[in-house]
Amino acid sequence: MMEQQDSPCAIKTKKKLAAALKELMKTAAFDKITVSDITEKCNVHRQTFYYHFQDRYELLDWIFYNEIVEPFTDNICADNIQEKFLNIFETMSNDKQFYQNALKTNGDDLTRYISKVTSDQFTEIFRNLSKESGLHMTDNDEDGLMAEFFGYGICGVVMNWAIRGMKEPPELITGKIEHFFENCKKLAA
Numbered sequence: 001m002m003e004q005q006d007s008p009c010a011i012k013t014k015k016k017l018a019a020a021l022k023e024l025m026k027t028a029a030f031d032k033i034t035v036s037d038i039t040e041k042c043n044v045h046r047q048t049f050y051y052h053f054q055d056r057y058e059l060l061d062w063i064f065y066n067e068i069v070e071p072f073t074d075n076i077c078a079d080n081i082q083e084k085f086l087n088i089f090e091t092m093s094n095d096k097q098f099y100q101n102a103l104k105t106n107g108d109d110l111t112r113y114i115s116k117v118t119s120d121q122f123t124e125i126f127r128n129l130s131k132e133s134g135l136h137m138t139d140n141d142e143d144g145l146m147a148e149f150f151g152y153g154i155c156g157v158v159m160n161w162a163i164r165g166m167k168e169p170p171e172l173i174t175g176k177i178e179h180f181f182e183n184c185k186k187l188a189a
Helices: 008-023 035-041 044-050 056-073 081-096 096-133 142-163 170-188
Strands: none
Touching: 008 035, 008 044, 008 056, 035 044, 035 056, 044 056, 056 081, 056 096, 081 142, 081 170, 096 142, 142 170
């Protein structure tokens, strides 16, 4: 999803629509919620909704992008990746019902989308680490393959954690990922 520059008023309206959808999803499945339900909840006209979003799915994507993807990808590097993961888990945990319902609705598409974004970020991290360490991949696609492997793997961990009910605290699951990365570094040495 490509983000365009919105005016402060447009951002405020989008956030209002997003808050309404999230509130509705605490008690109803996404498939049962209509655009009319969303606009009635936040007291705006249907035309206002369609000015900002094509449909409910685009609104759902906008929420994921702004709450999960953008904060994760903003200035990500090897030094802050654990903090970025903790932020994802805390964001999802703080709005547990919404994220669990959203994953049930849009799970496969969302998994592919987040895996792609995560893989792209790992590609950049691996390229930077390769430059810093002087390590050169044997194949131009090797860093892309590693990034894809980690991207899909991490996405799977996040999705499974959510589907299983987010029972582990964000700090614990982040610690497990950090431990995994540390073990990978030791194996690679």
